[in-house]
Amino acid sequence: MACNSTGCESGCYDREKDNGSKIVEDAVVTQESVCVKCKCNEPMTFGDGGSEDGRFCAECFRNNVFGKFRLAVTSHAMITPSDNVLVAFSGGSSSRVALQFVHELQIKALKNYEASRDRSLAVFGVGVAFVDETAAFPALSTEMIDAIEWIRSTVSSLSPPAKGLHVVPIESVFGSDSLDPRDRLVKLLDSVPDDTGKEDLLLHLKMLCLQKVASENGYNRLVVGSCTSRIASHVLTATVKGRGYSLSADIQHVDARWKVPIVLPLRDCVRQEITRLCLLDGLKTVELACRSQSGINDLVSSFVALLQEENPSRECTIVRTAAKLTPFYFNKIPETDDSNVPMATQRRLKRFNLKYDGSMTTEAFCPICNGPQNISDSSELDYFEEGQESDALYAACCSSCRFQILPQDGSSREQFGSFLPDHMISQVKHQKVNSQAYLREKIKDCLLLDDEEVV
């Protein structure tokens, strides 16, 4: 799928190239009578009004999408034989395709394993995680029961090799020893004044939940099915929320700032391809009506949809632009001397990681969104903010979370802090201690008194 010329704002050259949005009434044809790639099979028409309809045959189309997935996996060493991979599954089309493709990779690995004599390369393990958000959206409870049932049967149909399924309620992010976690979640969300902030906080909690499931069950990779289209929306939402600095951390193929690194193997596939693939392969999906209709995130989605109508490759251009931003040191699978990791993998990691410059600056991370922070950000007062608050949570958060998630006055903020999951709070303390210790290290030889640092 060619992404178009970027120099022309009027799109005059695009029209010739793509956007053949002729809606085909019956399953018969378009200009080509053979697939443009293999030149022998009949091309598929999806009749969905999208671009590139009726150009590829089913097989070539499928191979193209799977090919992008596989290229992402191999060139970023996302999944290697010794790994135990957890696929984050929402029931939507992207995560369904991610799950399907991971499963196919696994089958292939199993076949190779069984066929090889020395059984040197193990088959990576796969698990599936679904986060049940009923506590945040009580209206979903009946839908949810059916959805979970469907998920169970879908996952069990994807074997051999068998995959563990972990259905976790979102309130499990508070840990097993929290009293009435459901109630705590409701109180936490209710204390967020801004609608968009509430949505975003829920996303951060969901990620923490997935991380918890992954690390407690021995997984060392978390596969998230984010596609190009979702990332394009994220680029714009991050921009309008003032998160330009941390943007490049969120949109790479690998995000290793978490305990269990996140990988995005479908990053180079657009939603249209994914939807079409689901149609082609009969992959069922379920969309739970979780989203509210009023915030910034929805405004941006509608905006991107509008831009797509005007030019179907806009999403690709947006992501391509953002991909030119400098990533962070954690945007790659960390190299390891672990003897369990095959040499081939280690070599590939070394070769790929050369792309990033070795500057391992220690970043401070926002305890809520885990975004890396610009050093000047934390010390600077916001443009029209009135006083400087002294509580640690406020100081540790990025300016975007301070505005849209933290309550405005001191006492509500304290209460809010008490509802947050322990993991986030420990990040606050960790950050504070870290920077003090770091500074002390630098000036230690000039300090006369041997004061202990009081945390």
Next chain:
Amino acid sequence: MEAKSKKSGATRLCCLCNLRRPVLKRPKTLQQICRECFYEVFEEEIHQVIVQNRLFKSGERVAIGASGGKDSTVLAYVLSELNRRHNYGLDLFLLSIDEGITGYRDDSLETVKRNEVQYGLPLQIVSYKDLYGWTMDDIVKMIGLKNNCTFCGVFRRQALDRGAALLKVDKLVTGHNADDIAETVLLNILRGDIARLSRCTSITTGEDGPIPRCKPFKYTYEKEIVMYAYFKKLDYFSTECIYSPNAYRGFAREFIKDLERLRPRAILDIIKSGEDFRIATTTKMPEQGTCERCGYISSQKWCKACVLLEGLNRGLPKMGIGRPRGVNGDHKKETKKPGPAVKSIESKQCGSLDF
């Protein structure tokens, strides 16, 4: 994010001075304030931007890009006021560009001529007709309503520089406001222009070119500028350019208007993101040289204005629009052609003014 507002209107007071009755809700912060406080915060914020970013030095000659529209009128008004109040020590001028758009520009130029009198600032007008031999009316007749903004923008940039040279000023200020810059950030993301993305949030640009330019309104909301002009009853021309409806910028503008309704500070947040984007310094600068044809600053063999003009003159309106084809990729540094010192600017080509 509403400011705390009491339900009973009678006891409400301006939340800044607590003395007078509030008459407006401030677009940037939604505070309910009185007229005097609004003038004060508006002017003070701009003064702070000027001071903190060190935009001017005492004794400088500064040209204000004046279109007769609200941004440039308010800019001229506020800048002369602040110049007086805080003793910037600046020599201010008005510089106006006549693109030759009947029914639009000729009307707004009348406004600028009135501003010259009202604010006591000398005015210089430079026209496309004199400079390039084409008016926007002629251009649109030839190329239609798509890409016309490209022509106008490129030509205006050069025209401002040439006008500034005629006035012998040290600096140019333009009325680009926060909304404009936020739109530009979004546009550059949408169009893949990473190099522009890294430059477009700078408050001062062109320091290595003929005339540095700065944008004192970088953090000023368009709505507040309108509000200021309205309350102060400033004289300005308020119609949109008649050729503009198809500009791609329209998408970004609509989106930002919707965004502002949901969250006013988002406009400043976009600018902040633009400033914070991690863009490698190596991607920033195209190599700078001079145009072979006219000597103006250019990163290509010919400056964009010369390319576009050539296209117009040869009846090839698409020349210079879209992906570059052909040989304009050389980066040979050429010495400027020593052209004759031109007193009247008259030719079909980009003139050869010495900078």
